Amino acid sequence: MKKWLTILGIIIIVIALPFTQIIKETLTAQTGAVGEVREGDIIFQTSLSEQSPLIQIGTRSKISHCGIIVMRGGKPYVLETLKTLVLTPVDKFIARGEDGKYWIKRSKKENIKIKYGKYLGKRYDLAFKFDNDRYYCSELVYDIYKNQLGIELAAPKQVKDYLILFTDRHPKIKRAMKHRGISKEQYAIAPVDVFNSNYLDSVD
Numbered sequence: 001m002k003k004w005l006t007i008l009g010i011i012i013i014v015i016a017l018p019f020t021q022i023i024k025e026t027l028t029a030q031t032g033a034v035g036e037v038r039e040g041d042i043i044f045q046t047s048l049s050e051q052s053p054l055i056q057i058g059t060r061s062k063i064s065h066c067g068i069i070v071m072r073g074g075k076p077y078v079l080e081t082l083k084t085l086v087l088t089p090v091d092k093f094i095a096r097g098e099d100g101k102y103w104i105k106r107s108k109k110e111n112i113k114i115k116y117g118k119y120l121g122k123r124y125d126l127a128f129k130f131d132n133d134r135y136y137c138s139e140l141v142y143d144i145y146k147n148q149l150g151i152e153l154a155a156p157k158q159v160k161d162y163l164i165l166f167t168d169r170h171p172k173i174k175r176a177m178k179h180r181g182i183s184k185e186q187y188a189i190a191p192v193d194v195f196n197s198n199y200l201d202s203v204d
Contacts, residue, residue: 029101029102029103030103030104031099031100031102034076034090034104037203038112039069039113040069040113041104041106041107041203042066042105042106042195043066043067043068043069043078043103044105044194044195045063045098045101046063046098046099046101047098048096048097049065051176052064053172055190055191058162058163058173059193060162060164060192061190062098065137066080066138066141066194066195067088068080068140069090070114076090078093079114079116079119079140080137081124081125081137081140084120084122084123084124085119085121085135086120087116087120103202104202105195105201106200106201106202107149107199108199114144116144119135119144122134124136127181127182130156137191141194142154142156145199151199153194153199153200154194157188158184158185158187158188159182159185160184160185162190
């Protein structure tokens, strides 16, 4: 009996954890026109893309997409991954997210300058792998912070570490992993991992 109660308790904790995280994110979300932003700020949203629900299920977070703010001609743009890596006006980026909600995090490091030219036009990384000259959203942010600013925002985790509570059995997740060649052993970095980095502060 005690064994079953222990198992039940673990299940309840595992189920409750992601919802606690979602509530926290919802309370800090912003809407409307963005205020003052700085180069190096990271902007997050719940994407409306086809793969967004799978990312939310797999990472247990509403945050499914992110990009990094860069300045061009004195105006802020979001360097992000679509089919290729592009610069998107901030208001256009926000409009594409669920209910126009977004979150902004800022590095504790000041006077950041991002060298983004080499990334433009790179292809989106459907396989979510490191070191293949392609990028997905959180990998792009992770790569820039680590290689240009010397800051590792979060430790990459194996895909299998995200797939708890039987999410690896979700038919769409299984199909996507097989089709894209994603293994449970490979390492990845999720948008919510970047969001929760201790090196970043929230921007109201």
